[in-house]
Amino acid sequence: MTTPQRPQQPDAELHALYREGREDELPAPELDQRILRAAHAATSTERVHGTTGTTSWWRAWRPVTSVVVAGVIGLAVTLNVMQQQQTDEFSDRQATTAETAASRAKSSPAAADSVAAAPAAAPALAELAIRAPAAPVPAAPVASVAMSPERSQVAPAENVTAPAAATAAEAFATKKASSELLPAAPPFANQTADVAAALSDKESIGRAKAELSTRGVVSAQAASVEREVAANDLEQKLKQIRDLARAGKHTEASELIRQLQHRDPTFVLPEDIEALLAASPGKSK
């Protein structure tokens, strides 16, 4: 009769009987040696060819490689964003500077008059401004503004034409030949050229308007400089005539007066010189 068994549980009695009844059958020693040699040879071959080593190396370095690659990509993206931000910031400053100059020029009646009255003279006067080294007075603001744009915002606006002229010179130099005109700051000139190229259309329109306005300011500034130079020259000539008149050298004094009248037909001899010439007896050389 068969004894019912719980199928999940091993039949311990049968197992014990089996173990008692079996002979201690084992593989032959030669077979053992053959298998063990094969097992050792397999690991030796792996060491020579590095198959397992390669797998282990890859598995070990896979997370490290992933982290390094992610870090490099993150660094590259961060640097790119920072560079882009710097460029945008510089562009904003440029645009702000141009707009400020334009508004100042508009608010200045003299500049507005110049814009209205001297459109034809603007290129010539702008070139005069570009030739900054030859004209000491406008050269300084041009250089300073070109080197540090933010100065135009903090400098006191005592004279409306001075910052306007500086801004105009900066804009003109940026657009055309800043690297040639400002050899002391070639990197900035290159940056300025890059930024100007990167400006959007909207900014370009604003800049164009500002440039048109500032060109008139440049004209006014150049005319002012010319007038100033002429006035200085006139003052020197008059002083020279007075000295000659006091010394009794009427002939030389008259010659100078004639030159002045020839240069400027509307020239009127000052009364004090007339009095000197009349009071002292003339003597020729």
Place this chain on the structure above:
Amino acid sequence: MGDARTDEGLMLQYRDGDAAAFDILYARHRGSVYRFLLHQTGKREVADELFQDVWMRAINARSGYQPTAKFTTWLYRIASNRLTDHYRQQGLRSAHETELDDEESAMPDAQDAQQAPRHEQPPQMMERQQLAHRLVSALEALPLEQRQAFLLAAEGELTVEEIGRACDVGYETAKSRLRYAYQRLRHLLSDLRP
């Protein structure tokens, strides 16, 4: 004192190039695997050949070894597959054919298996020893799948679930095979018991 490392740990060490770990594993399981194959085939020459093939397959498969199951389950699965290949080569009945055998048709003839008349049996110790030898001999009369299930349980000490994994069959199938094996063996042995 034996090595306290588990079979799975030793196999992982061998996978990573520690040949000495394989020596320990082999020493632990060489006897049971060999007997499993010997009792399945019944011929020492065939068992030798299959035994070597099983261990060579284990050596070659070491790089893909993952300790998702017991090492013995993995090892006996290799052995069972090799046995299946052997049966196919020999043109023996397939597992499905033997699975359909009913219990009675597979029942060994108790009288043929009996080795000695009951009146010649020695006292209790001798009787138990005789019973044990009888059991081992009766194994050969079991269908292949039932014998395999019994040997996996007795030699490999696998559970029903592990037997199913080793034989690549479901839990219920493994349980059924093992149950029939026990029933037939007990039926045989009942004739010998006083």
